[in-house]
Amino acid sequence: MAESAIVALTRKDGNGVCADCGMENPEWASISVGVFLCARCAGVHRGIQGRVKSLSYDNWDNDSLQIMEAVGNKKAKEKYEICVPVYYKRPDSESVDVLRKEWIVAKYDRLEFTDPDKQESYNCATKTGNLWKLGRDRKQFAVRKFVLSRATNKLVYFVNEDTVKPKAEADLDLVNAVFVPEKIGKLFGLQITFFRNGSTRNLYVYSDNSKDIVDWFMAIRAAKWERRRIAFPDRDLTQLAEELTKDFLMEGWLYKMGPKNEPFRKRWFTLDRRKLMYLEEPLNAFAKGEVFIGHKDAGYNVSMGAAQEGDRGSGSQNSNFLFSFTLHTPDRDFVMRAETQEDMEKWILALQKVVELPLTTQDSRLAALLVPKKSSNSFRLIKR
Template identity: 40%
Template sequence: MASWDRNTIILLDLVKQPENARCADCGAPVIFTSKLDPDWASYKLGVFVCLNCSGTHRDLTDVSRVKSIRLDNWEDDLVEFMRRNGNAVAKAQYEKSVPAFYYRPQQHDCVVLRDQWIRAKYARQEFTGKNGHLQKAYSSAGFCDGTLWKKGKNKRQFQKRRFVLSQDDFTLRYFIKEDSKVAKAIISVRNMNAVFQPEKVGHQNGLQITYMTEDRTRNLFVYHENGQEIVNWFNAVRAVRYAYLRKALAPANDSELMPLLTTRSLKEGYMEKTGPMQWEPFKRRWFVLCSVDRKLLYFKTPMDALELGAVFIGTEAHGFSVRETPTRGSRGSRWRYGLTMETPDRNFIFMCEQELEQRDWIKAFQQVIAQPLLPQHYSIEANMKRKKS
């Protein structure tokens, strides 16, 4: 057997090991659907990575070099290096001191998160525990002072604003001018959430910060030209949230707190809705469904600062359900695929443009309805009813 064929077989056997079967950086499964599929490994770091993450590795030529397992020729010494190392060995070395609050990107996360995670691990070696100044920086990650581009509340333009995040009083402040003494807004981190939304913001480093103000959901859309800076801001928000929740929810452990640091919407998109009498003309609105707080929010556009309204979604036992709606008699709706969400107070009729969207929304609503109510959900529902009264 030729050396090339023998080494390829050895590498393919190594990839089948549980610790190597997923990308060392984003956790994407290594699945071979074709003999021509590119499957990658860094022969300087000894890790197996997915196609997406291999792109960042190619840019880090000082610390990483990648080859395709099946399409490239592997010398014997490189194969032996991969055999001695692998993802588990690299993880123990390069992820030894990752702070609890630091977000570890997953397969479907945006490019800037995965890119900066890889650079932080291998190029800057921020988590090896050997760089004391980096560990000191992470111990004070709950304070951040800098400039971000922020979308105006009623305008599409982005303008530079100074932001100050402080763990001392669990707030995020922003100022119109860098030398301003009085903040334009003081935001509590109690109900704050930060999530990357590059498509929505229109910038590869776009970040959406959501919080509550006067019982209404408010959005801030920001970005920074530098990927490392915006990821630092994102993790700083998580650090302050982590400190706040440890205090507010004591004695909760990290496994309970981690899912609360960053929450993603279950589904977002346009639907048309009518009013409570169900004879009002349908209007197109941007809907956001969050399973964590069981809220359906709606806005005029995806980039609106303030919600137009919100609906709490309970369980089937409490009178909530969702079903497909016949399209006949849909007054003023341009779209054909309807669904009805029943609540104890009223029925909501929504129209979708595509049948696939209709099915996806019904599935998402059913997922929330099927989840049991937690103690905090009763408080959320009570606050929403009080706001409407």
């Protein structure tokens, strides 16, 4: 069977991947802008009044074919992505819907990347606005005033508009921001973490407006980018941008054994780059404990099974240790257990990748805060 004319066009000019998220083998196309798309990005285009067609199931007339042939992904990129900031986090095939949507709307509707002046909502010296924030103890969302300042390198929030003293402030160098809509239960939910006074603080926020929450996310990245660009003039700019914020490598429920062979207790674990946190509940403001994970050359490692199983009552034949694994650190072994073999294997793989990564400048700063001064190979365990 001969290849259709529209499918043949996917073989050239960068058309073999989605124009917006980079997913391979796009199955849709936007007639409105002349680009090839994956199903998820096509859905966003349709939602903003874009004309989309399936490459396989829709009929293609000559006019539509001529549009796709005249434009295509390469030319569209040259038109709509003239000045995308290096710090702007483009979505990939796994990105959350809100990041994908705002990238597409910003690119084709607001034409945000054709003129730097259209990026002032996040590329700014100071950003002020309101977000819904989950209370630390009451577990209810309330509106709070947030202010981001490049001059002070701080992100702060206030209980209300008239409050002079901030309720909390975060050093932007130690801030991470991750979209977690399912965990928060809000479509436009963001988790902001920062290290302060010896432990990590988790802020769970959302906005009723998708552009607003993405603007805050990009403002954090833009502020961090400007500071690092000046501090590290010789570093590769793309690499600097990749380190601004990082999605959590893993999250989920695990069972953790206490330090003195105490029974396993169910905890919510979050692997945030080199920091492993465990919480009683996913939306806790503070972790029960957190561990800095260093490089394998410093004595960090992960293995399947429970370390010193013989001292814990029988080893692999004990069902309590089914799907268990151990994080080895210079001062302590952490024994954890997953509910399935698949989860166990995912956690082991994620932890192994961390211990094999070289430490960055930011990693070293975090280590200095988490690790006691008496030993550079140690860790700090914070218990609540």
